[in-house]
Amino acid sequence: MDSHPQTNWNAEPLQGTQAAQPPAGPQTYRLEFRGRAEEFFRIWIVNIVLSVLTLGVYYAWAKVRARRYLYANTYLAGHPFEYLAEPLPILRGNLVVAAGLGLYYFANNLYPELGFLVVAGGFALLPWVIHQTLRFTAHNSAYRGIRFGFQGSLREAYFQYFWLGLLAFITLGLATPYVRFRQRQYIYNHIAYGATRSRFTGxxxxxxxxxxxxxxxxxxxxxxxxxxxxxxxxxxxxxxxxxxxxxxxxxxxxxxxxxxxxxxxxxxxxxxxxxxxxxxxHTTLGPLRLRARLRVRDLTWISLTNLLAVVLTLGLAIPWAKVRYLRHVLEHLLLQSEAELDDLVAAGGPDRVASLGEAATDILGLEIGL
The missing domain is CATH 1.10.287 (Helix Hairpins)
Structure with missing residues (x-):
């Protein structure tokens, strides 16, 4: 190669060499929220009115509309997130919840001795509900055409949310820090972005x-x-x-x-x-290191003034308060990586759908909101 230095002046090899070089240092990618309170207010007020007029049936469509707006206005490196869920699976989930509440009301009023059994049954189903919700929400969230996923098992969900939930109850809340830590481990060790997996070291x-x-x-x-x-x-x-x-x-x-x-x-x-x-x-997603720079006094001030605004406006300031809070939180979350973000997106490509096939729709095609 030294005997033919003239080949180094070729433009194509030079560009290829530069593209192959790693970044000089960690690349920082900040989340950005571009939503506006007045736009979200219009969605929110229409959702409220139609949900009331349809006796709650429209709530599934309302939830999808609101989430799609919030996702579409959340940007990372100039690209928005996507919410891909359809309303009908959520509606079926809502009907299941309504049926469960109706059963509890009927049993508690006509047969009080059965009320406890209904509550116990609901508690026994709670880990399944959480597990399916995590899978459904992740599967229907995407960035640059690649879906997220949740790979935690149902068996582990029962350990974290049923048995450890009982532990917190039996100890009158004294075991809550341990239970919350294990539950965060369960969630943040099983998030996926295409073929890329997360890891929690808290x-x-x-x-x-x-x-x-x-x-x-x-x-x-x-x-x-x-x-x-x-x-x-x-x-x-x-x-x-x-x-x-x-x-x-x-x-x-x-x-x-x-x-x-x-x-x-x-x-x-x-x-x-x-x-x-x-x-x-303490969470990584492949080569990405997640970083948060939130401050207690800032979010406390925002939350208290939001609360005051909501009370003074009889609830009409709820969309403004939500957008204000969400914008502050997202703009203090960032991602760092030694590699380019495009490399992570490319790495996720081959496993876009296959690795995320364990969505809640595999069982009954529904999401039950928490």
Whole structure:
């Protein structure tokens, strides 16, 4: 090759050589949400009206419309995601749920002794429901023409959600961190993108630490709300003879209730942010390393102001709140890889459908929402 240096000036070999070189460093791909609150509001309000007019039958179509909009406006490297489910399988799932609720209502009111058996049967079916929902949702989610999949077994689902669920119940919730850790392992170790599989390397100790801190935070917040309630009602007892005292008492109850709800939101967001960051930061999808940069104070502020907006607008701000929250979360999730994203897409190609054949439609062709 050294004796013929002129061949190095050929344009085609030069381009091929450059294309074969690996990236200089980790490539970062950010998720982006391009949806708009006013667009989602139109979908949401039509869905509400038609679902009411059809006594809930339209809800399956409403769910598909909403998900397709949210997926289509979520972008990664300039390409949107796709939601491919059809409404009829979801409708069949909804009918199964409605039948189960009707059976429980009938048994509980006419034969109360059978109500417990219906609840126990529902709990026994819960792992199957979760398993089929995970498979159905993954199978009907796609990116650049390649479907996602969920490869977890039904047997393992029963261990994670039935037996460990019983463990959490028997221990009065003390085993919750361990149960939640095992359930995340189950989900994030079995996600697939075509032929590419995920892997979760989270730490159980972190879950224990987060839940213990969340319990401490909850106790502190509700102790503060309780002390404030004592002060407010103590002062109210002095003001009882004054005119308008009943109205002031009602306003005080509403304010304290809102504070108690806000405390719950704070604890929820603390758990969500810490566990989401840990889960994403310890999950890989082939050559991709998932990364999350969420902050507790940011999502707490967004959640509390969303709650206030929804209350003040009597629910009309729900689409705005959902778009606002979703945009913030997605824009703080990213993927890093030493390889190009196109390589991952190409690697998924040969196994697009065959590896994802275990969808919920294999059994009854339905999805049961949770």
């Amino acid at each position: 730490q159980l100790g972190f879950f224990w630490s987060v839940y213990l801190k969340a319990v401490g935070l909850a106790l502190l917040l509700y102790l503060g709300v309780g002390l404030l309630a004592v002060l407010v009602f103590g002062a109210g007892a002095v003001l009882v003879p004054l005119p308008g005292a009943d109205l002031l008492a009602l306003l005080a109850v509403l304010a304290l209730s809102l504070l108690a709800l806000s405390a719950l939101v704070v604890v929820q967001q603390y758990l969500y942010v810490r566990l989401t960051n840990h889960t994403w930061n």
